[in-house]
Amino acid sequence: MNANIIGQDDTGVGLVLSDNENREHELGIDGEGDIIHHQVDGIPNDPSTRTQTEKEQFSQARRYAKYYVAQETEYDTIPWNLNPKRFETVREALADLTVDELDDSFGDLFAQSLSHYADDPDVDTGGIERPYELPADKIGPEGAVLYEQELYLDDEGAIEGVSGVIVEYYVAKGERTTVRHDEAPVPDRDPDARVEISPAPFVDLKPFRDYLVYNLRCQIRDCYVGMGLEPPAEYKVLGPGQYRFTGKYQHFECYLAYFDVDADIPGYSHEFAPELPISDAELGGLVDPGSERSLYSQLKGALFSR
Structure with missing residues (x-):
């Protein structure tokens, strides 16, 4: 182009x-x-x-x-939802949030996501309660839902406010709808970015924050790909970004499967590396360099248990 x-x-x-x-x-x-x-x-x-x-x-x-x-x-x-430079500013601001700030702004999103694993014996949810019941008209498996939250920056590039949890789901084949849970007013303007995630079994806010940050990194990739451009090297990553582009990658012949973390696309890789809620010394005791198990398999206990 x-x-x-x-x-x-x-x-x-x-x-x-x-x-x-x-x-x-x-x-x-x-x-x-x-x-x-x-x-x-x-x-x-x-x-x-x-x-x-x-x-x-x-x-x-x-x-x-x-x-x-x-x-x-x-x-x-x-458009606000195709602005890679602005998304990067939001991504940096999100990555800098403290645990208390994360809890204040994204605690409900964190709990809503984790609540999907209440019956999973491998995930220690700590008895967390689901903030919002799933809509009665939702079809498909319980996990077939997209959670979103909009972010607003102030003039200094810090997060000024966030929307409530947004639930996007199917009510019929090919027909989606959205329910918003805004419990506080948000700025009267377009958001600067919106995270879009599927339920994930993170039991600590720090790796959950990294999950959101990585989603925005994938969204920046989508901005460039959707304009017919190759993204800069730091955004040549694999994984779900914006849901609308995931659908295009799945069904349009002119796109590759950038949403798929296992896709074999030259120059692209899956680089999600969440911060673990354990010390470096504890981490060393969990990882066996000679193991045939993947690094993820060796560490998932630390990610999904308290």
Whole structure:
């Protein structure tokens, strides 16, 4: 992907963009980030006649155009949920939270996630109670649910506030819905990022924090991939990021399986390394370098027990 601005005035920006198939796109974007014109040879004008790959490549060009204009002009055209630079700022702020701050902001999300393992003999949940009952109209297994929480930064780049726990689930095949549990007001603006996680058996807040931080790292990867770009090296990681992109990776031929921690994609790796709630000395006693078991298998007892 590459682009050049060919015109700019008070109403917006015009640019020419060359996509990864060397097709030339002509786009107009207003100051709010809305596409007001998009013409390209090689992709049908009628969306109903486009292939799935053509539809996604058309969307990639629009995402990249908004990103490019935001980088090159004073216009704030990039959507909040596709802003890799902002996501990185949130990721750093989240990683710096103390245990008490984590508990204040993400304690309910932590408990909601861990509550799914109350009957698992290998996970010491400590009798934790589920803050919010699962919706009665949810279908599928108990763990087939996505938990989200929105984060807001202040002018100094610190976390100013968070939403309540957001529960996203299926009510029918192909039909999802969302329930919010906002118990306190949030800033009247778009969030700066939103963590999106499946239930995980972390029994300590520090590795749970690292789980959230890694999710944002994968989301940054998604931002770049969704614009038709190769991510910078530090974001060439494997694992679930944004749920909407996980679906694309699963079903669109133009994408690889970046969500899959075991995927064999050159240059990409699974790099989730949570902080363990034990000392270095204790850690040394748990790991046997000569063992045939994976490092995860040797350490999961420390992650999932108190």
